[in-house]
Amino acid sequence: MDIQLHEKYKKVLFPRDSELMDMYIEILEQDAAMMKVFRYIGKQQSQAGTAQESGLTINDLIENIQVDRLVKKQKNSRNFKYEQALTNLHRKTAERIIDKLNVMSLIYYKSVKPYKFIFLTERGKQLLVRIIELKTKQKEMNMNG
Template sequence: MQESIHLKYKDLKLSEEIQSLYMDLLNQDNLNKKVLKTIAIGVQNHNAFTVSQLAEQIEAPRLVGERDSKTRTLKFNVKETSIDRKATAKILDRLSYMGLIYFTYELPYKRVMITKRGVQILKVLSVENKN
């Protein structure tokens, strides 16, 4: 979402049905929740992240190939590594279409900020995690 659209609907809150829909959508993929939480923590600390900064900070389990020096075979192990920039951009687009984040443009950077609806969903997430 662009900043101009964010300002137009800045005070709009989500109904309980929409909150439950968004919770179901976010619970399908843990990376969505990780990205949203990381953005919220950054905004709370007065940091706005760029796409590449988010990609460096967020880690996910991935298959990583390692060569065995003796047998010269490739073995794949699951390791926590940073996600790539394209995957981060797709997640940010998804969260933006949901209205949970918006972008501010400070050339040459595109910074990511969280909306009030994003904070509202994070509060519901934290209550759900406590139960």
């Protein structure tokens, strides 16, 4: 959502510990790259503090997020095969993920030509806190069990 729509609905939050939050987390977990992007945005925004000009661009995501994906390996001039490799995110993949997070109202953007600076919404921050709580709880269960 753009910044005007964000300002209009920024006070709308998820109910605490709701099934709705769990549903959003499950949607994010189905796409490992989307989860990495979401967590990276949250991490960078929390490190930047409250500075409103600390948004991320698609280029920041491409340069800093690596995913495991199939990469074409050339055998000779006509033959090739695909192998798993850890490489940077493709621009199209990053744009698709940002569009999904935007539609889910977990992020918003501020347009400053030629860039769009990306920020987490309050709902996005809520979801990130919930994800961290669940991961911590899961680690504790694994250590005790």
